[in-house]
Amino acid sequence: MADKTLADLAGLFYQTERPVGVVLDADTVAAQAVAAARFYAGHGPVKSLLPPASVDAAPPADSSQELYPFLPLYGWPMYPLPAKKIEPGKPLAPVDWVEAGTVISQSEWSLIRPLFMLYVERENSLHLEASRNLGVDVYGRSSSEINQEISQLEMDIKRAAFVQPVISV
Secondary structure: OOOHHHHHHHHHHHHOOOOOOOOOOHHHHHHHHHHHHHHHHHHOOHHOOOOOOOOHHOOOOOOOOOOOHHHHHHOOOOOOOOOOOOOOOOOOOOOOOOOOOEEHHHHHHHHHHHHHHHHHHHHHHHHHHOOOHHHHOOOOOHHHHHHHHHHHHHHHHHHHHOOOOOOOO
16 A cells, blocks of 8 residues: 555545445545544654755765774664754744645554544534434434543554654663
8 A cells, every 4th residue: 555645545434434324524534534643743753744864864974884883784874863953042943734635654544543533433423412403313422432532542642653763872
């Protein structure tokens, strides 16, 4: 599976995975995918939004086997470096926001998808609960039950999405 945008993944869900039973429109489903991905991006990197490695990340011109014995084993750089040097006293440039057109890798989607599914279920439940006065028969879990599961999953995603490169001294 090639990497897809959030809008593509939400569309696949809406058209093929849950064509019946979801009372939401496609735009609302896509908004839930963006909300879940933004939550994930607050705790872990989205590969397509990372800055490219800078020229400073290249090995020094005088690198030799005796100065850098780890290069043949691990390559250069061992972890992504910022594209610009960080200067003390200057604010960092803002990171791009996750939007519907943001490309998400399969591994990122595997962490985002369970939260997306719960966000869609909650939004669907809220729409059904709001239409109860019109005589619509409500089915599925209540929004408060889903909120409890969302809270638990959001705590788990923080741990699963966090990435810190290993640096040995």
